[in-house]
Amino acid sequence: MKKVLSLLAVAFAALANSPLAAAVQFGFQDPETPIARQIYSLHTLILWICVVIFVLVFGAMFYAIINHRKSVGHKAAQFHENTQVEIIWTLVPFLILMGMAWPATKTIIEMKDTSNPDLTIKATGYQWLWGYEYVKGEGDLAGVSDGIQIFSRLATPMEQIYDKSANKDDHYLLEVDHELVVPVNKKIRILTTAADVIHSWWVPAFGVKQDAIPGYIRDTWFKAEKTGVYRGQCAELCGKEHGFMPIVVRVVDNAEFQDWASKHRSDASPAAATSAPSAEAAPAAAEATQVAAAEPAASSGASAPAADGKATYDGLCSACHAMGIAGAPKFGDKAAWAPRIAQGVDTLHQHAIHGFKTMPAKGGNPALSDATVMAAVDYMVSQSK
Amino acid sequence: MEAVHGHDHAHDHGHDHPTGLMRWLTTTNHKDIGTMYLWFSFLMLLTGGTLAMGIRAELFEPGMQFWRPEFFNQLTTMHGLIMVFGAIMPAFVGFANWQIPMMIGASDMAFARMNNFSFWLLPPAAILLVTSFFVPGGATGAGWTLYAPLSVQQGMGMDLAIFAVHIMGASSIMGSINIITTILNMRAPGMTLMKMPMFVWTWLITAYLLIAVMPVLAGAVTMLLTDRHFGTHFFNAAGGGDPVLYQHVFWFFGHPEVYIMILPAFGIVSQIIPTFARKPLFGYTSMVYATASIAILSFIVWAHHMFVVGMPAAGQLFFMYATMLIAVPTGVKVFNWVATMWKGSMTFETPMLFSVGFLFVFTMGGFTGLVCAITPIDIQIQDTYYVVAHFHYVLVAGSLFALFAGVYFWLPKWTGHMYDEKLGKLHFWLSIIFFNLTFFVMHFLGLAGMPRRIPDYAPQFADFNMIASLGAFGFGLTQLLFLYVVVKCIRGGEKAPAKPWDGAEGLEWTLPSPAPYHSFETPPIVK
């Protein structure tokens, strides 16, 4: 079979006259988690059962087409029912289906078991980027990465997308500015939610796809068995840039993870593009399905230390303010900011926290504390006057 | 009933049909209305097809080529809406109009004026859909499924689409009431339910499905409308609503809808295969039961479209088992068709070619449906090109091929001329080759991880996308050949006898070709 497939691959590639012949892929990506592996073999099993049935049924049909045709002088028989046969071809498929349902059921139950994770990360879909927040947990990794926040956006430059003559990166459309970093061989629980419309968090090699639904929290899990970089995409139509919000997960060994986490937890580190203060606790009761994401999570400010305005700006606000998208005053554009600043900085704080025209409340991330948002505003104002 | 017969008589004696445009605007004749349905749906097929060419052109190679991403989304959305509601569904109603009265020995449809009205609702709906491209913000880009909250965010094009869906729903419901009443009340003496042709059976069941689910769709889009404009929060969590509710309501309509689009196709194929095998349909009774069980099961499987929204395990298991169960009656149908061909005396005129093509390729779609039904696998392939492949195998190679088969089968009866057999066969071979070229490779794309509804993709998907695009252009052009064959047949050709197919059975073949304006003036007696 492999041989036939690779022959076909060559034929297809020749047809398309493409230099990518070697990369042509017919099936699932290589599975890298126990669940993905189960899915892979389930698919192989069912595909083969289908192929066998298909060959039998259509073997019979083509036999009839060749032999029972008028042009070879075949006379039509006139039978039109046979209860025994009909019962058989109702019952046998039923039994085959039960055979398929059994392993599938086992896999479903395993997929659904998100209990006892080593690390919990909340993934929030925004139009059009992913936000990740390392939730305070128990497990072995307790305290290591609590509160780290990452905003993860497409890193492919616009001219590669829109300019035909530009060379495309190796990971064209599947690369981000800040990857999600997780340790290898640990059970990672992903909580999904969204700020605006439904998105879907999907990493094919992990066998994980979970819709991210605004106002609700859902969960899923994976345990990556090899270090490396794994790429996926948003899988639910979420508007204009739906095709441009990839997911990249970097799986690293434990020591490297500790290292990365400690760097990103310290606010001082300038390299930590998007770290946020640890007071940014995630919703504690993630179990509860309905967490009104529109309501700020537990952390409305009080004890939050002065946040790093620049980091928040870089990670979130810049999505619109860097370019002045959707009427946003452009970062550093003094003329655009002057009338705004004239309203008084309190008004600007309030607008940023509660939303203003097309500006979403807290830039679309309700999990941010008021203080964080205010710090970001102050930073933007300071750089724009 | 009295009224209808009286009216028919007035017509027979008067023979003062208006001519020109007024004839078509005011006609209450089932054949005229059927013709209009068929031309309307063909026009929509070309419109939706043009949009598809726009999609495939953009996806021909990586990088954005022609459109902005938001316009790409409008193309996919309107392609879906126009094909489902404008092309496939009205085409089957066109067949129902032409064939049901002739096949059950009636003179016309039961409610002749309502019949006129249900057709004339469609052009305004189509105009709404097409003009929505030109309003500020353009057409809706929320996908044919119109998922909230994305659909709540859309511009005015969305409102036009909602209104169009309302109108088309009303049209379908009226059409269904008409069909059910006609079938239940106007059969020729002696034609018991279990003697009805399969096509009539499948439409009877389909009409009930339509009446059951079109109001559900209307409810879903009305809630969208009020969320958009009147401050309700059905689908907004911040106001106590739930975005997933929309999906439940939509798919409660949506899954039966896919059977609405395939059951009449089963009916057409069940007329054609016995004709060209010169042998009665195998397992007529079990075909009827299989059709009915598919229809009933179709109400309890909707959430298989929602395996990744995060249902509890029990929900996933229930919907997986129920969906797998549908494969049983579907399998029975396939086996019955093959058994009908077995030991027949087959010939392969164009209708038979399309029917055998249907059987072969639709069954692949059935198998991929089964693959999608297995929840863990579906979690990988939901919202990927695999699903796109699946539903085009069942809707294009299924519904559309059956429609082509039906057109070739009954064209001699409708026009009084034989179509050009050579060109008909050419149409078949080009269609099936280009169809598979387009859609087979999409399975690979989906498995390898290409999401659906994206305007640009990573380079590893480039080869198959290029093949799919080439296939799609070929498939699109091929349909112009179909237009040519049909027009040629209408304008002339060898005269068709009353029964052009020697294996054909049924009342429609007892009428002369072309069939008279009023089918059966006096009901025939069925032994």
Ligand code: HEM
């Ligand atoms: C053996 C029979 C079938 C089974 C088991 C089956 C199963 C499924 C499943 C599980 C899905 C959801 C896939 C996903 O979104 O991940 C699906 C999608 C779909 N199926 Fe089928 N199917 C069958 C036959 C049909 C038929 C006969 C039609 C129509 C003629 C049809 C039309 C569709 C459509 C239109 C979609 C996708 C809609 C969308 O998401 O836009 N299916 N099918």
Ligand SMILES: [Cu+2]
């Ligand atoms: Cu998306």
Ligand SMILES: [Cu+2]
């Ligand atoms: Cu379905």
